Amino acid sequence: MFSSSSAARAHLKPQPWRWSHPRVLVEHPDEATGLAIASGLRFAGYAVAICPGPAGHGRCPLAGPAGCAPAHDADLVVSSLGYERETAREVLRALRTHYPDTPLLVEAPSDMDTGMRELLDGAHQLPAPASTEQIVAAVRSLSGHTADEGPADA
Amino acid sequence: MRSPFQSEQEAFRSVMLAMLALIAVVLAAVLGPTWLAPVVLAVVLGAVAVRVAQVRMRKLRGLELPVKMAPAHLGSASERRVLVVANDTLSEEALLSELERLASVPHTHVLLLVPALISPGARLTGAVDGLLDQARLRLKTALDRVGHDLVVGGGISDADPLEAVEDAFATFVPDEVIVSTGWERAANGLEPQLAGLVRERFAVPVRHLVFEPGSVTQEPDKDTEARYRHEFGEAAARKFGLKALAGAGILAAVLLSVVAVVQSSERDEARAASQATAAQTAGLPPIAKVVDLSVIPEYKRGPEGEKHDAFTTTDFTVRAGQPQQLRIDNTDTVPHSITAPEAGVKIVVIPGTHTYTLLVKQPGRFLWFCSFVCDEWAMQHPGYMSGYISAI
Numbered sequence: 001m002f003s004s005s006s007a008a009r010a011h012l013k014p015q016p017w018r019w020s021h022p023r024v025l026v027e028h029p030d031e032a033t034g035l036a037i038a039s040g041l042r043f044a045g046y047a048v049a050i051c052p053g054p055a056g057h058g059r060c061p062l063a064g065p066a067g068c069a070p071a072h073d074a075d076l077v078v079s080s081l082g083y084e085r086e087t088a089r090e091v092l093r094a095l096r097t098h099y100p101d102t103p104l105l106v107e108a109p110s111d112m113d114t115g116m117r118e119l120l121d122g123a124h125q126l127p128a129p130a131s132t133e134q135i136v137a138a139v140r141s142l143s144g145h146t147a148d149e150g151p152a153d154a
Numbered sequence: 155m156r157s158p159f160q161s162e163q164e165a166f167r168s169v170m171l172a173m174l175a176l177i178a179v180v181l182a183a184v185l186g187p188t189w190l191a192p193v194v195l196a197v198v199l200g201a202v203a204v205r206v207a208q209v210r211m212r213k214l215r216g217l218e219l220p221v222k223m224a225p226a227h228l229g230s231a232s233e234r235r236v237l238v239v240a241n242d243t244l245s246e247e248a249l250l251s252e253l254e255r256l257a258s259v260p261h262t263h264v265l266l267l268v269p270a271l272i273s274p275g276a277r278l279t280g281a282v283d284g285l286l287d288q289a290r291l292r293l294k295t296a297l298d299r300v301g302h303d304l305v306v307g308g309g310i311s312d313a314d315p316l317e318a319v320e321d322a323f324a325t326f327v328p329d330e331v332i333v334s335t336g337w338e339r340a341a342n343g344l345e346p347q348l349a350g351l352v353r354e355r356f357a358v359p360v361r362h363l364v365f366e367p368g369s370v371t372q373e374p375d376k377d378t379e380a381r382y383r384h385e386f387g388e389a390a391a392r393k394f395g396l397k398a399l400a401g402a403g404i405l406a407a408v409l410l411s412v413v414a415v416v417q418s419s420e421r422d423e424a425r426a427a428s429q430a431t432a433a434q435t436a437g438l439p440p441i442a443k444v445v446d447l448s449v450i451p452e453y454k455r456g457p458e459g460e461k462h463d464a465f466t467t468t469d470f471t472v473r474a475g476q477p478q479q480l481r482i483d484n485t486d487t488v489p490h491s492i493t494a495p496e497a498g499v500k501i502v503v504i505p506g507t508h509t510y511t512l513l514v515k516q517p518g519r520f521l522w523f524c525s526f527v528c529d530e531w532a533m534q535h536p537g538y539m540s541g542y543i544s545a546i
Contacts, residue, residue, distance in 0.1 A: 018320075019225040034222075038357040042227040042329070049223045050357045070221050 016069040019047035022143060025074040026050045027081050027091065037078065040132040044140060049074070054087040063094040071099060076143055078135060080107035080128070083116060092119055103142045105135070188420060192412040196405060203401055224357035228327035234262045237328035239319060239352075241268050242336065242343035244292045246365045249334050253300045265326045266308040268293045269315040269344065286312060315344060316351050323356060331356065334363045346374075444479040445470065449503060451486050454538060456531065463529035465492075468541025474517040483507040486528075494522035494543055514545035 017023055024046045028034035034050040041048050049070045054060040062068035071077060077095060081088035095104060096119065104123045107130050112120070126138055175198040183191035228235065236256055243249055244266075256264050270289040272282050289310040297308050311318035322328065333349035349362030364374050445467065452461035463486070472478040484490060484505045492501040492512070497520035501510045514520065523540040524533050532538035 018223055018324075022226075035357065035359060038222075038224060039329070039359075042224055042357075043231055045226050047223070047225050048357050049221050051221045070223075 017047070017049065017073050021047070022075045023047045023049070023073065024139060024143075025070050025077045027053045027077065027079045029053055029081060033080075036132050037080075037135050040136040041139060044136050046139065046143075053081045053091055060087070060091045060094070062098070063090045067098065071095065071102075074099075074102060076103045076105065076139060078105045078107070078139065080130075082128075083109060089116070089119060096123070105138050105142060107135070188416045189413050192409060192416065196409040200402075200405060203398075203405070207398055220354055222353075222355060222357035225323060225327050227329060229263075230261075232261045234259070234330070235326060235328045236262060236264050236330045236332060237267060237319070237322050237326060238264060238332045238334065239267045239269065239315065239348070240296075240334035240344070241271060241289065241292065243334045243363075243365045244268065244296045246334075248365065249363060250296060250299050252332070252363065253296070253306065257300060257306050264306045265322060265328065266293060266296060266306065267318060267322055268308070268310045269318045270310055270312050271315070271344070272312055282312060286310060315348050316355075319348075319352055319356075328358060330358055331360045332363060333360065334365065337364055444481050444509070446481045446483075448483040449486055449490050451529075456535075456538070462532040462535075462538050463490075464532060464538040465490075465541065468537050469544070470512060470541070471544045471546065472512060472514055474545040475515055476513075478512045480510045480512050481507065482510060488526065488528070490524045490526050490528060490539065492522050493525040494520040496520050497522075497543055497545065499543065500525070512543070514543060517545050519544050 022045070024041050026034055026037050026041070026048060028037060028050060029052050031050075031052070034052070038048040038050050051070060054063075060068070062071050077099070079092060079095065081091060083089050083092065092106070095102075106120055106123050106125050107128045108116070108120055108125045109128050124138065124142055126134060130138075179191055179195050179198065182194040186194075227233075238249075238253060238256075240249060253264060253266065256262055268289045270282070270285045272285050276282055276285060293308045293310055297306065300306055309322075311321065313321065319331065331352055333344070333352055335344045335346045335348060337346065346362075346364065349360055353360040362373055447465055447467040449463070449465050451463045453466070454462055454464040456462050470478070470480075480492075480501070482503050484503045484507075487505055489505065490503045492499060492503065492510075494500075494514075497514045497516075497518070499512060499514060499520070499522065501512065503510065520543045521536070521540065522543055529539055533540060536542060
């Protein structure tokens, strides 16, 4: 009844945003790197959510019928899921399909195949691996938000 | 007060479901048998209880996808805000030293949060003041030691520790969280797995300082943290399992009690109705099994002095719904009748002696008359060829 299997996790939607705009969803499989990026973004004035993506947690709800609350209400998405695996590409495909108006910054591998290139067509790209500073600068550039404006806590 | 809903849609959905449940209960009460409303109510309450348990378990065991969140940094870029969560370890020298060290770092603000750890039992009984005082005293002692000024602030909370941390994220907006606990949970201490729960939910660095009484502070390795989470999950599952069983038992007991009360009430009503009928019947005059009478031409003298045709008995008392036998000797050469349209009675009395059945279904007093043309005056006057049937 209280199983914590990955199958059970796959049926649950992540929690919605608790913080105000501007909001950036960071998809990163590595916890420490995700935290470092989140810290950089927070000090640049963004509320953040970090999601490890589908790694180890079954199918991402973003790619399923339930949808994903953090992605739905994000002002910008930073996607750094690697994309060697089909599940990661499925997430990226779902992002492009469900939220075409949400700015998407993808940390993309240099050796992309044709399918990946087509998938990234029109998205903003950073060559992987990107540093936290590069990601924060790119987010600022995409959102038009500057550090001088201070935290957007409205 | 904390809203139990995570979004407006969820609140709207909950209101709609509550209305549907209410409608179902009302319809069951109005249209169904007496026992149906309590059963529907029990089903609704059971469904609510299961849903609440599911949500609570998901929260406790971290079944949601591990999306961490944090608000934007508050203050200038050089400022750093540290939230320290502690209760029973606040007297530890190592923790106090760590607080002093943090407070001495330039541009660092520290908030010392002391959850009062009020158990559900204490909330129910209202015994929260002692726990709040205890938390307040621990906080005061710690602040007296490290010095409370603009750099170090403190607060106690009567909320669940995790909710207290969430509240602190909304007001203090920390850039780092330090959770201080013992290796094992003390009677009035924070759960060691609190650090893991905070780490799962918030996108800021979380340090877990663990104390062994009298020893220096340590930070547990990943395996130990994982063990804390696992043990906590198992304990939470056991606790909720027991609560669910107790809840189901209480619900079943309440339901059975309600059904028993309803059935008892119905039995009482039926008994009372039966007794009332018996009493009513007992109070009635006895009625003969068969009533003997005759129809005789020119039998009875009228007020004008002339003789008229007449039934020898013209007033009949019967029990409503019960047949009454009439043995009638019609001495005339033509048929007569006992006709009472309002009572649904029409008995044709042929010449000779025959037995007839008089049946009136509803109580009342009904006029009858002979519908065959005979003595015209007598047909219009009770006591002659007319009379009354009293059904009781």
